Amino acid sequence: MIRLTVNGRQTDVDADPDMPLLWALRDIVGLTGTKFGCGIGQCGACTVHVDGKPVRSCVLPVGSVSGSITTVEAIGETEAGKRVQAAWLALQVVQCGYCQSGQIMAAAALIARGPSPTDAAIDAAMSGNICRCCTYPRIRAAIKAA
The missing domain is CATH 1.10.150.120 ([2Fe-2S]-binding domain)
Structure with missing residues (x-):
């Protein structure tokens, strides 16, 4: 179980730590505003903020996220x-x-x-x-x- 802070709320995600943050947000947390574009971090459709900084969530392993995540929904x-x-x-x-x-x-x-x-x-x-x-x-x- 991986604990994330997403849009100001703590949530536990049952996922492999290597799963891209994008899929954890979309498929597990249910926040579908963040889009899949290229899967290699080149197009920007998957951009979210971690501690206020833009990151490409399609290439960021969910297990490596330690900061607060903000998605387009918030x-x-x-x-x-x-x-x-x-x-x-x-x-x-x-x-x-x-x-x-x-x-x-x-x-x-x-x-x-x-x-x-x-x-x-x-x-x-x-x-x-x-x-x-x-x-x-x-x-x-x-x-x-x-």
Whole structure:
């Protein structure tokens, strides 16, 4: 049994310690907002926060997680998450929406570090978050608005 703190609640997960955190969150805990994209940590769809830092949950073994996990289901409870979600809605960022949980999690971590990121900071924070619909200009505008 592995004890996790997910979205402020402690939960016990009966899983192999090598199971990716993504599958523990989706299949055991029942939080399906975090998406599977590539399975190798390259697309960003599976991004969650561990102690406020964005991580790729598809390649992170659940047994190695010792910090507090925040998923897209609870990011709106943080100040940065509220700002990012409001900007996403105001600027109608979402097209198909599949990548957006990972995009929002990466953007919220960036905004939490500083409210007015430069283009270079946005590029660095969002690199590796792939959007098949190519809504990158709207994503950048929403980050600047947040």
